Amino acid sequence: MALIIECDNLIKIHKQGNLEVVALQGLDFAMEEGEFISIVGKSGAGKSSLLKILAGLDRPSAGRAEVAGVRLNDATPAELVRHYRRSVGFLWQDFTRNLLPYLKAVQNVELPMMLAGVPTRKRRKRALALLEATGLRSHAYAGVSTMSGGEQQRLALCVALALGPKLLLADEPTGELDTENSLEVYELLRNLAHEGGLSVLVVTHDVALAQRTDRVIRLADGRIATQGRRGASELLHIDQRGMVQLPRDMLTEAGIGDEVRARVVEDGIMLKRGDVPDEP
């Protein structure tokens, strides 16, 4: 199957004052069309950074990110608009940020189509179909504020799917929902992926829910976590001030605590635990 997402050695560095924080460091990741993937990881693992880059909301510091054939590293504003209209749909955790409160449910679904210039009759038909598919047909002309959290998130899903994107990016889509509603949303996403051919990438903290996806990817320290690193080498980024951020699991595995002894060798710098005496 064709790849919908391709990330190659993706690096993202955030600047916070004078500090540079490496959110993604050399991430390699690919996703096939029609896959339903979840990304899990601790806070600060780089999940949201990855999602923002894939959504085109943020640009990578280095490496390559390509979604549905659009190279996001250097996409122009016009290409990004096309990206939003044709390639991706978004579903945010805060469902109030997915919807315009002053529009009715059906109007919210129609909005992306309206912006893309879809004729009135066609967009109304599709909007109603989407609401039908998500069980919200009866709420089509209701105000957003009158709908429950689950209904609003399903409505947000309809909005995200309004223009028929190839990829749905969801950031903690069930973060504010109870278990029942969460399961309902995940079931809906699974159906969309398996029956509709939609690629779905979900970022979540909830490992149990993640298990309901086709593939679970665990992020740690800005890269895909691996089981055991001994013998394997890592390519690490040196920031402008010459600082290197070492992955926590690598430090743990190497038994390195708060101190490290660095030594320049012929082809680089060798790090050893601080308590190991230096060789003469």
Place this chain on the structure above:
Amino acid sequence: MRLVTYIGLVVRRVWSKRGVLVGSFLGATLVTALLVVLPLYEASVQAVDLQFTLTNASSSDVDLVAFTSTGPYDADVAADHREVVSAAWETHVDPWYPTITARIESREFVVIPIHLSVDWIALGEEWKEEIRQLRIEGVDEEELPSPPYPTPPPEATQIRIVTGPDIEDRVVVVDGEWPGDVTSPPDPADPVPIVLGSELATTIQRGPGDRFVLKPFANFPYVFEVVEVAAVVEAADRSDTYWGLSNPEFRAFLPQSTFDAWTQAIPGSADADPWARPQRGWINTPAAQRWFIGFDRDSLDLEEVGTVQSRITSFGAELSRESGGAIASNTTLPILLDRFTTRSVVIGGPILAILALVVGGALYFLVYTAALTLEREGPEIALLRTRGASSWQTIGIHLAQSLVIAVLAAVVAPYVARLLVAVTGRVPPLSDLTGGGTLEVSQVRSIRPFVLAGGIATFISMGLAILPIARRSVLDLRSLSARPTRSSVWQRYNLDLFAIALSLVILFQLAQRGFINFAEDGATLDPLAIGFPALLLFTGALVLLRIFPWLLRAVGWVMNKSRSMSYSLPGWHLGRNPVPYGRLALLVWLTTGLGAFALTYANTLDQSFDDRAAFAAGADIRIISENVGYLEVPEGDVAAAVIRGAGNPRRSTRQAEVLAIRPDDFAQVTAWRSDFGEGQPPEVFGALRPDGEAPDVGMELPVDATQLRMHGIVIPRSLFLEDRLGDDPPDQNMRLMLKVFDARGRVWTMQAESDLVDSAWSEVEVDLATGKNTDYVSAPAPPLSVHAVWFERSDQSAGNTVDGESVLFTDVWVATPQGDQPLDLFAELEPEGGLSVQRDVQANLARDVRYSQLPPGDEPPSTEELEASPLSRDGSATRLAIAGSRRAASPDVPALRKPPEPVAVLLDREAAAIAGLTIGESAAFTVEAEIMEGVFRGFVGEVPTMSDGTKEGNMIIDFDGANAWLNGEVSWSFRGNLARVIGPDELWVATDNTDGAVQFIASQLGDEPDRTISIAGAASDFSGRPVQVGLVAILFVGAITSVVLALAGVTGYVLLAVSRRAREMGVLRALGFQRRGVAATFAVEQLVVLGLGAVIGVLGGIALMRTMIPFLQLGETAEDIEPSIVLSVDVQLLGLYVAVVTGLMIVSVVWATRRVSARRMSEVLREVER
């Protein structure tokens, strides 16, 4: 996206945000309305002002008069003139001058009575009979006597005849009957029926049926007519401009056709005429034609001001052209309208500048609220972007929203503006002009460009805010509502420093070239002047933005020292990131600044009008009439006599304005302002009399002195000399004369009731209760001071010189009820003008001189005879001898006189600079052409009423000191008129009852004073005042509206600011803070910012007013106002305003913080930025 769909989205969006956008709508409406107020101001307030100006003008100011002299009068030429005037009137000025009346007035005729001293008709008849007899006797025609044509008696009454087409309607017959037209007499001997004015009839003592001869002044002897009085009339309306300056009651009248006929030669019958004249008529009589063209004050619209001026010019030009220069026209309306236009420009300038400020402030509000709205909309814009909206679609939605608001505002604004302008008609003092009704709003069409400009300005102001927002990334937009914007673009690029530099350059330019440009076509306001205050405010705002964070850091540091978390926590916030507070502070600063400015402006303007009125009047009332300063005022009132004149400091050729005052009185009555001099009036003017004593002008007599007596004799000629002079030698008797100053400063010339004679010792007496002066309305007021003593001839038949004469006197007394008191004339008086004094001469000197030389043949008298002579007197006497060698024409009067003391003088800086004097220095000054010695006692600043622009500098001199110089010189009272008296023609009165005081003074004068100026009356002269104050009312309404808008902005800002910190709020709540405590923490923070903004705003508003004073300094006629305008702050009113604004802000802040802090804790805690 289809347009309809797009518009639908915009409308839904606007509707859903109507609560938030109402502030923007109000702001946009205000901006547009204020712009629209400008043309409405032009159209409405100026129209009222114009109406007011025209209504206040007298008819002689606005009416048009055309005139020509026709000499000799010719009815045909007069008819041609009428045609020319009528045609020019209809062509040029008819719309504004609907009425035209014509009047013809002859030159003087003399009245020759019949049957009074000479019966001219009987004489004529006798002459006719005589020549008839002589002809019968065959006397040659050339030897016949001339006819006895009537000749005027000495001091004959001169009259003029008035006629016109409607003359009959303009008079009321009080006796007799108005005559019909008599173009030729039915009987050749019939007299011309004439009508007399009532006063004329009384003067010449003629009534209906009486006849007299009327003869043109200086004409042929046979040109006269016998007239018969048909009626006696009075003017129907004495004040009718038709009469001009002439008194209709002292005119004669004829119907127009009678006048036309009788000013031509009328064939007569020599037989019927007593003087055998073959023709009759007042031929060659000059007359003046005059047309009164009445102005309709309601007919002139504002936009026609220029037209009517040019039409009046055209009217005059056509009259001159068509009549060959014979007819001229005159009116002062164009000058009046010129003044009005100038005033409009001068008054309009600051108002336009202020409106520019208000509009600028309101535009800032728009930008501010638009930016606030957009910050709140950040996540929504982000959502639209992620849903596929392009940048242009995002911008377009906001622009469309701005357009909707701008269009709605543009629709509503004209009505708001019209309401604003109309309502001010009810605001005093504008209501004085409108009669309490609303102001009529006209010129609606001319507001369209302003509506358009307002719409565009508001659209751009609101729309521009989207541009920097639209450039932001989706992530930035999503966090926009949670993170304040960065520092302003002005500071980032130092544009504020540039604005400061620009302001300074413009200020320098304006200082160099002034605010008003005067060109040939009138005064115009410098465009820079309008923009400058707005630029200054803008610059001040930018400076505030730069320094405000530092101020907040300092306040925050102080608050951080508090133990209470409610103070230390806000203090920490203020100090940590103070930049974002600048925008809020700026809004408050602008708002309170405008309000403070409007209040201070109104107060300063009002105070200035009061100051100007007080300066023009000088005191509660200033009465001007000849010698009015000597009159009394009602009990309880205080008055000061003032002599006004011109003088030269130190005999410079440059003339200064002079007031002679008595410092004590003047200090009590003068209208004073603290900046007029260095101290209060008693200190400033008291310098004239450092010891408090009035200058000594003569020998002071006891208060109850009634007479002054002298025992003396004129030293006679010797008998020899008398014999040589013949039978009737000239009389040697002389009259004792006194020059006396009374307590009010009046100078009196008094004389003894009889002469000192040369035949015997006698006692002469001067009644101190009367003087030769007859123009004083009351008797001399004691105590009197004898300034001079001299002798004159009362009987001038024997020659009036006194040269070579001598008087001996033994005693001088003053009589009082307690008895006589001796008076030493020489204690203070000194001889001058050729008078010499010899003391202790033998009293018998008169007798000795008499008998010193005897005529040839006479025997010397015996001792007994000598002792029995009435010339004998034992003891010693004092001899006053008048030099005999004086030049015959010398005007100097030999007299004993008190030499005037140097007069105390105060000078202003200009006069002092001209004189080059330092305090204490003596010099000669000239006052009213009299050179006097003076001492420069001190400086004076501005003095009320001293505003003569043709003079250089002011001089204040001591009244009594100057009086001795001006009026003390002795003159020959019997030889000529009394010496001129320069009296106090002004009386300055401090009173609570102006009408009562004027009546009291008028009753002493026996007539109305020439002029009475009261502060209230002077105030009413400022026709621009109601207009200006009315406009300030509009301004204040604008400022109040700004406050309302600002409160909306404050509320919005606080809501947003508090929402941004929902997480912090949640944390505080979780830490155990009470809901009220959290609200207080946030409220204190906002209130500190608002309080600082309000304080700076008030100070800034007052400072801005200070920069506007040069505008106001130009009065209605674009001339400098006196006294100069000073900043006037009504602390109470300003305090009330600040209190109200602050109170409203506190309510807004507390409401907004409580609204947010009242949310459920779980809800608050969920508001965490992701």
